[in-house]
Amino acid sequence: MRPFLFLSARPEVEAVGPEYESVRRAMGVDASRLEHLRLDVETLGDLRLDEYAGVVVGGSPYNVTTPDAHKHPVQRRVEADLARLAEAALDVDHPLVLTCYGIGVLTRVLGGTVGTLHGEAASAVEITLTAECVADPLMGVLPERFDALVGHKEATERLPADAVLLASSAGCPVQVYRVGRRIYATQFHPEVxxxxxxxxxxVYRHHGYFPAGELRAVSERLAAASVTEPQRMLRRFVELADT
Structure with missing residues (x-):
């Protein structure tokens, strides 16, 4: 069986390993089936998509809405690599899931709009599936409403023309969408x-996702939340990519 590829873009080294492990556990695969490439450290290069059953892109403290002149050269390279990945996957409808930061990159590639109107502080929020989601092979296995974990400063404000909206929340109208048959973008974190x-x-208490002085209160609220469904997305992604 072909391996899967996980692409991370977190410069904070203490967050890298735990994110990989979260994704691996949620996917239900062992380390031998999930290769890992840190885009903040090395370039994507000449990626052969056909060597992988599917690709998962993790989150990042980077924001696509940061003016280009203020972006670190590493961020500009990461975004160029992710845009190139998205375009290659779109060309052949290759299984791909882009989470959090990745949804912003894909939205821009597809001609949608990313802005800061619908940011959500680090918290558990209720996700509501759309009517179009019922027939979706990946998201359709989830209940109509469930809680998921979010923490983002930007979000999709105008859905790309070819995208199918699959899920929303009260504070963020675009939580999940699909392009083609097998390319998904999610604003919430399905892995954690x-x-x-x-x-x-x-790790990110000083990055503006919540007031740093409220870390204890935020941590207690997060720990008390019941978040059971989102990880099923990645396990289902593996099932579909392997068929």
Whole structure:
């Protein structure tokens, strides 16, 4: 069986390993089937998509809405690599999931709009599936409403023309969409448990996702949340990519 590829873009080294493990556990694969490339460290290069059953892109503190003149050269390279990946996957409808930061890159590639109107502080929010989601092979296995973990400063404000909206929340109208048959973008984090997210909040407590002085209160709220469904997305992604 072909391996999967996980692409991370977190410069904070203490967050890299835990994110990989969260994705691997949620996918239900062992380390031998999930290769890992840190885009903040090395370039994507000449990626052969056909060598992988599917690709998952993780989150990042980077924001696509940051003016280009203020973006670090590494961020500009990461975004160029992710845009190139998205375009290649779109050409052949290759299984791909882009999470959080990745949805912003894909939205721009497709001609949609990303802005800061619908940012959400680090928290658990209720996700509502759309009517179009019922027949979707990946998202259709989830209940109509469930809680997911979010923490982002930007979001899709205008859905790309060819995208199918699959899920929303009260504060963020575009939480998940699909392009083609097998390319998905999600604003919330499908990989993390509440324990994982509490640990991530500690790493990013000074990044503006919540007031740093409220770390303890935020951590307690996150730990008390019931988040059971989102990880099923990545396990289902593996099932579909392997068929």
């Amino acid at each position: 448990s509440t324990h994982d997210f509490v640990a991530r909040a500690q």
